[in-house]
Amino acid sequence: MQGGSDYKEILKKEGLKSTKHRNAILGIMEEGDEPLTAEAVFLKLKDMNTSISLSTVYRILETLVSKGVIIKSSVTCENKAVFEMNRMEHKHHLVCTGCKRMVSVEGCPFEEYEKKLKGLRGFDITGHKLEIYGVCPDCKR
Amino acid sequence: MQGGSDYKEILKKEGLKSTKHRNAILGIMEEGDEPLTAEAVFLKLKDMNTSISLSTVYRILETLVSKGVIIKSSVTCENKAVFEMNRMEHKHHLVCTGCKRMVSVEGCPFEEYEKKLKGLRGFDITGHKLEIYGVCPDCKR
DNA sequence: AATTTAATTGATAATTATTATCAATTAAAT
DNA sequence: ATTTAATTGATAATAATTATCAATTAAATT
Ligand SMILES: [Mn+2]
Ligand SMILES: [Mn+2]
Ligand SMILES: [Zn+2]
Ligand SMILES: [Zn+2]
Numbered sequence: 001m002q003g004g005s006d007y008k009e010i011l012k013k014e015g016l017k018s019t020k021h022r023n024a025i026l027g028i029m030e031e032g033d034e035p036l037t038a039e040a041v042f043l044k045l046k047d048m049n050t051s052i053s054l055s056t057v058y059r060i061l062e063t064l065v066s067k068g069v070i071i072k073s074s075v076t077c078e079n080k081a082v083f084e085m086n087r088m089e090h091k092h093h094l095v096c097t098g099c100k101r102m103v104s105v106e107g108c109p110f111e112e113y114e115k116k117l118k119g120l121r122g123f124d125i126t127g128h129k130l131e132i133y134g135v136c137p138d139c140k141r
Numbered sequence: 142m143q144g145g146s147d148y149k150e151i152l153k154k155e156g157l158k159s160t161k162h163r164n165a166i167l168g169i170m171e172e173g174d175e176p177l178t179a180e181a182v183f184l185k186l187k188d189m190n191t192s193i194s195l196s197t198v199y200r201i202l203e204t205l206v207s208k209g210v211i212i213k214s215s216v217t218c219e220n221k222a223v224f225e226m227n228r229m230e231h232k233h234h235l236v237c238t239g240c241k242r243m244v245s246v247e248g249c250p251f252e253e254y255e256k257k258l259k260g261l262r263g264f265d266i267t268g269h270k271l272e273i274y275g276v277c278p279d280c281k282r
Numbered sequence: 283a284a285t286t287t288a289a290t291t292g293a294t295a296a297t298t299a300t301t302a303t304c305a306a307t308t309a310a311a312t
Numbered sequence: 313a314t315t316t317a318a319t320t321g322a323t324a325a326t327a328a329t330t331a332t333c334a335a336t337t338a339a340a341t342t
Contacts, residue, residue, distance in 0.1 A: 016318090016319095017308085017309050017310070017317095017318060017319070018309075018310095019308085019309075019318095019319070019320085021319090021320080022319095037299095038299085038300085039299090051321095052320085052321085053320070053321045053322070053323095054321095055300090055301080055302095055320085055321070055322080055323085056319080056320055056321070058299090058300065058301075059301090059319085059320085060319095062300095062301090074215075079220075079298075079299065079328085079329085080298090080299065080300095081299085081300085094261065094262065094264055096264065097267060103262060105261065105262070109250060109251055109253070109254030110250055110251075110271075112250070113250030114273075120235065120246060120273075120275075121235065121244060121246070121277075122277065122278040123235055123237065123275035123276060123277055123278070124275050124276045124281065125273060125274070125275040126238060126274050126275050126276065127273075127274045127275075128271060128272060128273045128274060129271070129272045129274070130251075130269060130270070130271050130272075131269060131270040131271075132255075132261075132266060132268075132269045133266070133267050133268045133269060133270070134261075134264035134265050134266040134267050134268075135264060135265045135267065136262075136263065136264055137263040137264070140265065157289090157290095158288095158289060158290070158337085158338050158339070159338075159339095160289095160290070160291085160337080160338070162290090162291080163290095178328095179328085179329085180328090192292095193291085193292085194291070194292045194293070194294095195292095196291085196292070196293080196294085196329090196330080196331090197290080197291055197292070199328095199329065199330075200290085200291080200330090201290095203329095203330090220299085220300085220327075220328065221327090221328065221329095222328085222329085
């Protein structure tokens with residue numbers, strides 16, 4: 001983590017103090033392409049010899065979610081939330097039913113349908129989430 | 142709950158004993174059109190003056206899920222699972238972001254896309270789940 | 283109908299992810 | 313350097329779900 005506070009601008013823009021931990025977490029989130037659990041982030045920090053409390057990891061992630069910098073999501077049948085950098089692109093998730101690994105996929109087949117849904121059952125539609133399930137190459141042996 | 146054991150056949154087919162509680166729970170699931178939490182099922186049983194332990198409700202629901210009689214699902218941002226009768230139809234859920242009420246919608250806009258996904262990133266695609274978010278009529282005030 | 287046996291149940295403890303609390307620390311403004 | 317409010321760590325609390333185990337009961341057998 002040479003550099004130390006590469007995210008000072010982002011944090012300042014959101015009215016958050018620039019701290020070692022926030023910068024480290026943003027670094028981890030930025031480089032990773034797979035969504036991570038809070039615990040996974042915690043363990044990565046440990047590997048980097050960064051001492052931090054798990055509750056602080058949760059707190060920082062939740063703070064960044066509330067600012068829209070990070071996206072929180074969860075998969076059916078899993079009881080932990082995952083976090084990833086908000087790259088401002090509409091995306092969905094492909095989940096391995098074996099190891100629960102989750103990868104992001106671009107694209108959405110849903111645009112026309114969502115228009116058809118306008119007013120479905122009196123709801124105002126505001127968004128959607130698509131999870132695609134499968135078996136990853138590793139789990140196929 | 143006149144009748145008492147209307148689901149004896151289903152239960153026998155699955156190798157499960159026909160008990161008052163299992164029949165009562167299947168009755169609740171059959172008549173309801175909205176997915177229910179374990180606790181909601183528990184409370185409905187209380188209303189019917191049926192004494193049961195919450196852990197038994199969880200156990201029975203989970204047993205019926207393992208037999209494919211009931212479907213368990215959960216919504217992102219909610220931390221409780223919901224259960225509904227498996228009516229063997231491909232469906233999705235429409236969730237109110239206000240009150241978290243969940244209604245089922247038929248239809249799927251996803252068929253062509255799923256074919257395109259065959260082999261996506263080396264995964265074997267086995268299924269998908271679509272959640273549609275919106276604001277229900279009640280929550281619109 | 284009585285007996286046997288394995289499944290089911292209730293009560294409760296344990297688990298797990300997440301959130302709340304609060305005193306101590308620290309970033310940033312002055 | 314001082315002040316002040318935000319952040320942090322350690323820990324307790326919460327909430328949904330799961331595990332445990334003795335007591336009960338459905339169904340098979342006699
Ligand atoms: Mn989409
Ligand atoms: Mn579908
Ligand atoms: Zn896998
Ligand atoms: Zn609503």
